[in-house]
Amino acid sequence: MKTAIWILVFLGTFSVMEFMAWFTHKYVMHGFLWSLHKDHHHKDHxxxxxxxxxxxxxxxxxxxxxxxxxxxxxxxxxxxxxxxxAYGLAYFLVHDIFIHQRFKLFRNANHWYAKGVRRAHKIHHKHLGKGDGECFGMLFVPFKYFKK
Known part of the structure; x- marks a missing residue:
């Protein structure tokens, strides 16, 4: 029974972190800590x-x-x-490696989900200002970005 609870807590925490990523991105990174986040939208170094x-x-x-x-x-x-x-690792793999290509891996991924995640992130990054751009999580991207 303890193992089942452990697994449920782990999966619940991982899922809640998707909300935390959205919340932190929208209200902290694009809010009062924009000074730390802005170089992600407009590289100045x-x-x-x-x-x-x-x-x-x-x-x-x-x-x-x-x-x-x-x-x-x-x-x-x-x-x-x-x-x-685990969420941090998944975020690093999807956001930093897959989307931003900080390491040159997964360049030729042509799956519909991969294309949708890239498309959504590109739309977010076309806005360079603090208050612009739609914010969303890493895994639960709005379906409007998924086109086959």
Missing amino acids: DSWFERNDAFFIFYAIVSMSLFYTAANGFWYGWPLGFGIM
Whole structure:
């Protein structure tokens, strides 16, 4: 029974992180921390790293803190921490590697879902300003972007 609860907490955490990604992107990154996120929309430096990369540190600290609580008796910390970590890995693979090609992988993916995710992200990035552009999560992109 404990294993089933562990799996449900992990999957629930992973799913909630999609909402958190949308919320953080819309209200934090395009809000009061635009100064960290704007170089993701309009590169103003020669570095491979972006100021925007600082956002992953916040979620990494939350995940590591949950691992710490789990090691000290709060067993829910394991599935919560791993759910956040798994979402972060998925986000890195989809957003940074697949969409932005920070590593030259998955360049020829022509699946309808892959094309829809790229199309939606491109529409978001055509706006360079703080208040412009539709914000959405990584996995649950509006269906209007999926054309066969």
